[in-house]
Each structure stands twice: as structure tokens, then as C-alpha cells.
Amino acid sequence: MSHATAAAEFVADVDRARWHDRALWFVRSKRDKCAQQLPEWEALRERASLVKQHTASRMAEYLEEFERNAVALGAVVHWARDAAEHNAIVYGLLKERGIQRVVKSKSMLTEECGLNPLLESKGLEVVDTDLGEWIVQLRHEHPSHIVMPAIHVKKQEVGELFHEKLGTTAGSTDEKYLVGAARAELRSKFLAGTAGITGVNFAIAETGGFVVCTNEGNADLGASLPALHIASMGIEKLIPRMADLGVFLRLLARSATGQPITTYSSHFHGPKPGGELHIVLVDNGRSKLLANEELRRSLNCIRCGACMNTCPVYRRSGGHSYGVTVPGPIGSVLYPARDMQAHKSLPDACSLCGSCTDVCPVKIPLHHQLLAWRKTLVKAKVTPWHMRAAMSVVGGVMARPWLFRLGGKLGRFALRWSPRWLTYNGLNPWGAQREMPPAAKQTFSKLYDDGIGHGSARMDGIDKDQNKLD
Amino acid sequence: MRVGLFIPCYIDQCYPQVGLATLQVLRRCGVEPEYPREQTCCGQPMANSGCVEAAKPVARHFAETFAAYDYVVGPSGSCVSMIRNHYDDLLDDAAEQQRLAGKTFELCEFLVDVLKIDRIEGRFPHRVGLHQSCHGLRELGLARQSELGPTATPQVNKVRTLLQSLEGITLVDLARTDECCGFGGTFAVKEAAVSCLMGRDRIADHQQAGAEVMTAGDMSCLMHLEGLIKRDGAPLRVMHVAEILAGNQP
Ligand code: SF4
Numbered sequence: 001m002s003h004a005t006a007a008a009e010f011v012a013d014v015d016r017a018r019w020h021d022r023a024l025w026f027v028r029s030k031r032d033k034c035a036q037q038l039p040e041w042e043a044l045r046e047r048a049s050l051v052k053q054h055t056a057s058r059m060a061e062y063l064e065e066f067e068r069n070a071v072a073l074g075a076v077v078h079w080a081r082d083a084a085e086h087n088a089i090v091y092g093l094l095k096e097r098g099i100q101r102v103v104k105s106k107s108m109l110t111e112e113c114g115l116n117p118l119l120e121s122k123g124l125e126v127v128d129t130d131l132g133e134w135i136v137q138l139r140h141e142h143p144s145h146i147v148m149p150a151i152h153v154k155k156q157e158v159g160e161l162f163h164e165k166l167g168t169t170a171g172s173t174d175e176k177y178l179v180g181a182a183r184a185e186l187r188s189k190f191l192a193g194t195a196g197i198t199g200v201n202f203a204i205a206e207t208g209g210f211v212v213c214t215n216e217g218n219a220d221l222g223a224s225l226p227a228l229h230i231a232s233m234g235i236e237k238l239i240p241r242m243a244d245l246g247v248f249l250r251l252l253a254r255s256a257t258g259q260p261i262t263t264y265s266s267h268f269h270g271p272k273p274g275g276e277l278h279i280v281l282v283d284n285g286r287s288k289l290l291a292n293e294e295l296r297r298s299l300n301c302i303r304c305g306a307c308m309n310t311c312p313v314y315r316r317s318g319g320h321s322y323g324v325t326v327p328g329p330i331g332s333v334l335y336p337a338r339d340m341q342a343h344k345s346l347p348d349a350c351s352l353c354g355s356c357t358d359v360c361p362v363k364i365p366l367h368h369q370l371l372a373w374r375k376t377l378v379k380a381k382v383t384p385w386h387m388r389a390a391m392s393v394v395g396g397v398m399a400r401p402w403l404f405r406l407g408g409k410l411g412r413f414a415l416r417w418s419p420r421w422l423t424y425n426g427l428n429p430w431g432a433q434r435e436m437p438p439a440a441k442q443t444f445s446k447l448y449d450d451g452i453g454h455g456s457a458r459m460d461g462i463d464k465d466q467n468k469l470d
Numbered sequence: 471m472r473v474g475l476f477i478p479c480y481i482d483q484c485y486p487q488v489g490l491a492t493l494q495v496l497r498r499c500g501v502e503p504e505y506p507r508e509q510t511c512c513g514q515p516m517a518n519s520g521c522v523e524a525a526k527p528v529a530r531h532f533a534e535t536f537a538a539y540d541y542v543v544g545p546s547g548s549c550v551s552m553i554r555n556h557y558d559d560l561l562d563d564a565a566e567q568q569r570l571a572g573k574t575f576e577l578c579e580f581l582v583d584v585l586k587i588d589r590i591e592g593r594f595p596h597r598v599g600l601h602q603s604c605h606g607l608r609e610l611g612l613a614r615q616s617e618l619g620p621t622a623t624p625q626v627n628k629v630r631t632l633l634q635s636l637e638g639i640t641l642v643d644l645a646r647t648d649e650c651c652g653f654g655g656t657f658a659v660k661e662a663a664v665s666c667l668m669g670r671d672r673i674a675d676h677q678q679a680g681a682e683v684m685t686a687g688d689m690s691c692l693m694h695l696e697g698l699i700k701r702d703g704a705p706l707r708v709m710h711v712a713e714i715l716a717g718n719q720p
Contacts (some may be wrong), residue, residue: 190521350657351650430662
């Protein structure tokens with residue numbers, strides 16, 4: 001389904017779409033306050049962007065450095081070319097140890113790789129311990145946002161869900177009560193879990209350690225209670241030095257939720273005493289982006305979700321309308337690189353307002369990249385032929401002044417004298433909810449030729465006349 | 471100083487009063503622009519759809535039409551940004567592209583940055599909501615975007631400065647100062663459902679702030695918003711900034 005079709009379905013429930021818009025705008029406003037408080041905000045963004053670009057330019061070296069140092073700390077490092085390899089490695093580790101229960105925390109990458117369905121098909125129990133992710137898991141849905149996975153779910157709906165699944169009081173929407181119930185249930189899962197899988201927010205080449213940021217502390221529990229900790233990490237999560245970390249930690253939480261810093265920034269340096277730590281480094285299309293000069297900077301992404309919160313299209317169409325794990329502006333940049341045909345509508349799910357570019361803490365020129373995708377899709381003839389043909393015709397007309405004038409004359413004539421049913425019908429998506437622009441009696445160029453506009457009195461007369469037309 | 475007046479295609483065809491107002495504002499500010507008759511369009515619809523090849527001859531035609539002028543001035547942030555920021559793909563001659571980019575200005579930007587004018591004589595005793603069109607805001611930097619840090623440039627809002635100088639005007643405070651209206655060129659048609667909701671939300675913000683007139687530096691945003699206002703029968707008028715500065719009344 002194209003984004004436009006899915007979005008239209010979401011928007012059809014106007015109240016819900018507006019509620020969703022307001023919820024995300026609230027988060028964006030909190031972010032704005034944070035950014036406004038730091039005089040060095042723009043300098044931080046610049047710094048972060050440079051560090052990421054530098055890392056990308058020496059990706060192989062830094063990855064090897066990271067591997068060396070991580071191994072020295074006692075971790076086992078695995079390399080996965082794609083999602084299938086990643087899943088096979090993780091499943092292999094669990095199977096070898098006869099593990100049946102897994103607690104997961106904070107990993108959009110395992111979502112990207114489709115790890116849950118694979119493990120479940122092998123009979124394992126997987127619990128997403130992030131509250132939002134757990135809610136969508138219980139609803140048999142995918143996250144609709146990378147930082148707030150259940151932002152599309154209303155409080156009442158959570159109450160109903162918990163009533164059904166956990167036996168909480170029917171009709172309760174009391175947050176404290178519901179969170180308490182979830183906490184008790186998740187605690188038991190943590191204690192029963194025999195392996196913990198986490199994501200990675202930042203991996204440090206210099207030390208071989210990595211950092212996971214959560215607000216609920218669930219990564220700490222998931223990684224500390226069981227003996228086996230598996231950390232799945234996209235190769236772009238790397239930064240060179242410990243000294244760079246502060247820049248990103250300052251930007252991440254402020255951009256994501258408007259907090260100065262996430263509640264827990266958990267550092268992992270090697271396995272816990274008596275335990276095992278496995279780090280899976282995943283490519284899954286990332287080196288292809290690295291090789292693409294135009295899109296390389298999309299690897300800067302620290303998955304803060306700010307571009308989603310600010311995107312007026314995302315806010316009103318919901319994350320599921322994108323049909324991918326990472327929705328919103330950054331998702332619309334990343335997914336066509338995997339499969340142009342399947343995701344061809346995503347670069348069009350954008351009014352080119354550019355707010356995403358301005359909000360992005362690592363300065364990915366998102367709206368420029370979306371524009372670049374549109375060009376690529378046209379060049380590859382993935383864009384429907386009638387769109388391309390129509391633009392060629394308009395281009396042909398606009399390159400010839402006489403044709404432009406003739407076309408304009410005919411168009412204005414048609415618009416003025418056509419009966420309403422001819423202008424407003426199923427074939428005119430503009431007119432379905434909007435009136436057409438006025439067809440002026442005279443064009444500006446004709447008025448200019450007639451010498452109108454010399455002297456304000458005469459011009460005022462014309463203005464009134466023109467205003468009468470609409 | 472030879473100034474070429476650039477009137478975007480749809481303003482020429484649908485909103486001649488905006489072209490006339492632009493002409494009049496420039497004349498009042500002591501500039502006598504020429505209107506090259508051969509001009510058509512900046513190529514934005516094609517370029518924004520990704521149809522580079524279709525946009526190229528249009529950009530070429532534009533560059534030739536305005537080659538002889540010291541400045542090109544137009545009442546549209548979006549079209550000006552097209553020429554300034556997106557012609558590198560379309561014109562083969564990089565030097566020509568840079569020359570054109572360097573001399574092309576949006577109307578308010580030209581008044582403030584080139585002519586150094588920050589006051590306009592006139593009266594507009596109405597409550598006005600300023601819709602900051604995205605391309606003028608973010609790609610030309612007519613004001614500081616709400617997303618940026620406190621020390622980012624620019625610190626002044628060029629359009630607001632000029633409007634504020636009019637006698638009797640009240641610029642109302644919007645809840646979302648620079649949210650997109652949802653026009654976005656072909657976006658308005660391809661994603662009509664989201665586009666119209668965005669527009670309606672924009673209009674509601676202006677109404678809640680008590681605006682009688684909604685203004686913007688881009689007639690294209692206003693075309694979309696006016697289409698919704700008329701369909702819904704909302705008690706709000708749209709006027710291009712140039713019209714207000716020229717002394718037109720609602
Ligand atoms: S693209 Fe930028 S704003 Fe969007 S999630 Fe990534 S880092 Fe955040």
C-alpha cells in the first residue's frame with residue numbers, strides 16, 4: 001500500500017489524527033525548550049555531524065579497533081552481513097545453551113531484522129521489556145515510532161489491553177496503577193529470562209565498550225540478571241573516542257524527548273563476572289549507504305526520533321502508514337535504498353518543509369535527501385510513467401513563452417466557464433476538499449503591457465477589480 | 471541598477487494583483503524594475519517531482535531571460551529558493567548558476583538586505599497572522615527557524631519587520647510559529663488527505679489567534695489555504711505580503 005493511501009485511512013479519523021499530532025507536537029515543544037536553553041546547541045550539532053562523518057570515512061579501521069578492544073575485554077564479536085545472518089547468530093547462541101526465554105530491550109535493529117518472529121517460530125518466548133514496545137507486542141503490532149513505540153495507542157486502549165492480558169481492573173486509565181501492573185509482570189519475566197538481548201546506542205572504538213540509553217532501566221535488568229547478554233548493533237553506531245560520547249548523550253535525549261539526559265546511560269565493558277557478552281555487528285545494507293555519496297550522511301542517524309516528532313506528515317498520518325520499522329523522514333530516506341520499488345511512495349510523503357533537516361541533531365540534510373530520492377526514482381523509471389510524461393509536457397510548455405501564454409489563456413478560460421461538475425470531480429484531487437485557484441480575467445503580463453500599475457490610483461482601481469474576480 | 475521583476479507563472483495567471491503590488495512596492499522604494507516579457511516559470515514543479523530532465527530547459531530559459539539584470543526580484547520565497555539553491559543540477563555552467571543565485575532575491579529580503587529598508591509607509595489597521603512559508607524561512611533564512619538554537623542566525627524576521635512598521639497593524643501570536651501549511655507542490659495532490667488536514671490546522675491556528683487576514687510571502691501556500699477557507703466558509707481573508715505592503719486593504 002502506498003503511503004498516501006495508508007495516510008488517507010489514518011486521516012479519515014480526523015479526531016484521532018489530530019490527537020496524534022498534538023501528542024507528538026508536545027514532545028517537539030519540549031525538545032525546543034531544551035535546545036533554546038543551550039547557547040552551544042548549533043555547535044554541538046555541528047560537532048556531532050563531523051564526528052559521525054569522520055567515523056564513516058574510516059569505518060573499517062574503527063570497526064576493527066572496536067573489535068580488538070571488545071575482545072580484549074572478554075566479549076565475543078560476531079559479524080553479520082544481513083538480517084538473516086544476524087538472526088542465525090543470535091538463534092545459534094541461544095540454541096547452543098538450550099535457552100527458552102529471552103528478555104529484549106531497546107533494539108530497533110532486532111525489529112529491523114525480524115528477530116522476534118524467528119525466535120517465536122522456534123518455540124522461544126521473547127518479551128520486549130520497554131513498556132511501549134511491550135504494549136505493541138501484546139497488541140500484535142509493530143512499533144509506530146522508534147522512541148515511543150506505542151505513541152499511537154491511547155491510554156484507554158492500554159487500560160483495556162491490560163485488563164484483558166493482565167487482569168487489571170476494567171476501565172482503569174490510571175497511569176500509576178497500569179504502570180505498576182506492567183512492572184510486576186515484567187519483573188517476573190526478567191527473573192525468568194535466561195538471556196538478555198539489548199541494542200546499542202553508542203559503541204566506542206577506543207575502549208571496546210558500548211552504551212545503551214533507556215528511561216526505564218530495563219536494559220540494565222535485562223543485561224545483568226541473565227548470564228548471557230547479546231548486544232545487536234548496526235555498524236553505524238560506532239564513535240571513535242570516549243571523549244566524543246558526551247556530545248551525543250547531550251544531543252540524544254534532548255532531541256528525543258526534551259530531557260537533558262536519558263535516565264539511564266548504561267555502559268558495558270566486557271561480560272559481567274561469570275557471564276557471557278556477545279556483540280553482533282550488523283551491516284544489513286549500511287555499507288551500501290556508506291558507498292553512496294548522496295546518502296552517506298544518513299548513517300549519522302542516532303535514532304532520536306526528532307525528525308518524526310517534527311514532521312507534519314508523520315504527525316498526522318501515524319507511523320504505521322510508512323509500512324517500515326523506521327518511519328518518518330529518516331525512514332523515507334533509508335528504505336528506498338533497500339528496495340526502490342517497494343518503498344517508492346515514501347519520498348513523496350513529504351511537503352519538503354525542511355523542518356526535519358533543522359531539527360536533526362546530527363545534521364542529516366533529510367529533505368535534500370528525499371529530493372535526491374525523487375530524482376533517482378525518476379531516473380530509474382520507478383516513478384509512474386504518467387507522472388514523468390506529465391512533467392515533460394509541462395516542462396516543454398514552460399520552456400516556450402508563447403505556448404505558456406496560450407496554455408494559460410485556455411486554462412483560465414476553461415476554469416472560468418466550465419460547469420462545476422467538470423472542474424470538481426473524482427479526477428481532481430485538488431478540488432475534493434479545496435476550491436480551485438481563481439482564474440484571473442487578465443494576466444499580470446497583460447496588465448503590465450497595458451501600462452497598468454503606473455501610479456497608485458489607477459492600480460488601486462485594478463486591484464479592486466481583480467479582487468472582485470474571486 | 472537594473473532590476474528584473476520575476477513574477478512566478480501561477481501569480482501571472484491567477485493572482486495578477488500580487489504582481490502589481492510587488493511592482494508598486496518596488497517603485498515606492500525607489501526601484502523601477504523591468505518585467506521581461508519572455509519569462510515563464512522557474513521549473514520548480516518538475517524539479518521537485520524529481521524530473522530533472524524536464525526542468526532543465528525551463529531553468530535554461532529562466533537564466534537567459536534574466537541574464538542581463540543586476541538583480542532578479544520576485545514575490546515568492548519558494549521560487550527564489552529554487553533558483554538560488556536548486557539550479558546546480560539544472561544549469562550546466564556553474565559560474566552562470568552562481569551568478570544567477572547571487573543576484574536573485576525574494577521581495578522582502580531584497581528590501582531589507584539590499585535596499586536596507588526596514589520601514590514601509592502605510593496603514594493596515596487589521597489583525598494579521600503571518601504564515602511563514604517553509605522555503606523562505608528555511609532555505610532563504612528570512613527568519614530564524616523555531617528548531618534552531620538560540621544563537622543561530624538570522625536573529626531578525628525580515629517579513630515581520632516590514633509588516634510591523636505599518637501603522638495600525640496587529641500581528642497576532644500563533645501557537646505554532648512556523649509549521650508547514652501542507653501545500654508542498656505536487657504533495658497537495660499526491661497526499662491530498664494529509665495536505666488538507668495540515669492546511670485546516672494552520673487555518674485554525676490563525677483563527678484561534680484572532681487573525682482577520684492571513685498573509686505570507688508565498689502565494690502558493692495561500693492558494694492552498696484559500697482553497698480550504700473558501701470551501702469551509704471560514705471568516706478569514708488571505709493576502710500576499712506584497713499586497714499589504716503596497717497599501718491594499720482587505
Ligand atoms: S535522522 Fe536525525 S532527527 Fe531523525 S532520528 Fe536520526 S538523528 Fe534523529
